[in-house]
Amino acid sequence: MSLTKEMLRIRRFEEKCAELYTQEKIRGFLHLYIGEEAIAVGVNQALAPTDAIVSTYREHGHALARGIKMGPLMAEMYGKREGCSRGRGGSMHVFDAATRFYGGNAIVGGGLPIAVGLALADKMHNRANVTVCFFGEGAVAEGEFHESMNLAALWQLPVLFVCENNLYAMGTALAISESETDIHRKAESYRTASTAVDGMDVVAVESATRGALETIRKGGGPAFLECRTYRFRAHSMFDAQLYRPKAEVEAWKKRCPIERLERWAVEAGILHESDLASVDAEVAREVQDAVAFAEAGSWEPVADLLRDVQTPGIVP
Numbered sequence: 336m337s338l339t340k341e342m343l344r345i346r347r348f349e350e351k352c353a354e355l356y357t358q359e360k361i362r363g364f365l366h367l368y369i370g371e372e373a374i375a376v377g378v379n380q381a382l383a384p385t386d387a388i389v390s391t392y393r394e395h396g397h398a399l400a401r402g403i404k405m406g407p408l409m410a411e412m413y414g415k416r417e418g419c420s421r422g423r424g425g426s427m428h429v430f431d432a433a434t435r436f437y438g439g440n441a442i443v444g445g446g447l448p449i450a451v452g453l454a455l456a457d458k459m460h461n462r463a464n465v466t467v468c469f470f471g472e473g474a475v476a477e478g479e480f481h482e483s484m485n486l487a488a489l490w491q492l493p494v495l496f497v498c499e500n501n502l503y504a505m506g507t508a509l510a511i512s513e514s515e516t517d518i519h520r521k522a523e524s525y526r527t528a529s530t531a532v533d534g535m536d537v538v539a540v541e542s543a544t545r546g547a548l549e550t551i552r553k554g555g556g557p558a559f560l561e562c563r564t565y566r567f568r569a570h571s572m573f574d575a576q577l578y579r580p581k582a583e584v585e586a587w588k589k590r591c592p593i594e595r596l597e598r599w600a601v602e603a604g605i606l607h608e609s610d611l612a613s614v615d616a617e618v619a620r621e622v623q624d625a626v627a628f629a630e631a632g633s634w635e636p637v638a639d640l641l642r643d644v645q646t647p648g649i650v651p
């Protein structure tokens with residue numbers, strides 16, 4: 336039940352964000368995670384509260400699954416002071432030190448060296464934490480990917496690299512941009528324990544994560560998980576998605592991770608249709624309350640514009 340609920344919270348939160356975006360309540364860029372929820376939820380189920388997470392610009396799912404409250408997350412989307420990054424980050428830069436959520440990041444691959452740094456700090460201080468780094472398959476074309484993989488393996492750092500392979504980096508198909516499309520093989524070449532998993536199956540993701548974490552926690556160095564997935568929506572709100580066939584999108588939608596788990600649970604007699612309806616209602620209320628929280632939030636006064644901003648020559 337908690338797995339379906341956690342995935343549904345992400346789905347409904349983002350559907351509401353898309354709606355609010357068309358109403359211009361949420362501005363800037365908005366990258367939705369719809370379709371990929373099983374990864375955020377599956378991985379997070381296996382983590383300890385002291386572990387750290389580094390994410391991408393498609394991070395709302397990771398943030399919610401990690402335990403950032405929906406109200407402050409929605410307020411962040413609005414750019415309100417009550418947001419988890421005090422409204423300074425917005426959709427792409429959600430941050431919450433309390434849950435060791437070290438940020439969304441607008442730069443493709445930008446989170447990888449940050450994760451390696453966090454893991455190095457944990458190792459140097461003898462703290463038994465793991466840092467999980469989420470990134471898209473587009474990031475493997477970046478130098479930062481290779482530098483990070485190399486150092487993590489060389490220094491045997493406690494990092495779990497989670498590649499969310501949704502086959503497209505914006506409009507660039509993996510098959511026409513990489514000579515090796517089995518991404519986890521790239522990690523193998525850095526002598527890192529690596530495996531691929533069905534990213535549309537939350538139970539499979541959770542179990543693969545537990546396996547990988549066991550190796551890392553025993554001091555076995557980093558591990559790599561390639562989760563094969565698909566985004567059901569466009570890359571961002573500005574994308575006409577002319578680069579992928581409609582039939583392909585429809586075929587992947589049939590593998591929806593939420594419907595799949597719900598169907599299985601009902602058929603196995605673990606859940607009843609009425610349980611699903613009540614979870615649905617509960618999540619709808621949570622989203623409604625989050626919107627009310629964000630709407631009631633406040634704007635930062637213009638006088639505070641330079642607070643916490645470093646500008647050469649200007650000391651606020």
Ligand SMILES: Cc1ncc(C[n+]2csc(CCOP(=O)(O)OP(=O)(O)O)c2C)c(N)n1
Nearest residue numbers: 393441442443471472473474501503504505
């Ligand atoms: C260093 C850098 N180069 C280019 C971009 C522009 N850009 C934004 S998203 C994106 C595609 C990334 O795809 P992927 O890493 O597979 O993640 P996904 O969007 O599929 O989750 C690109 C090229 C960027 N933000 N940063």
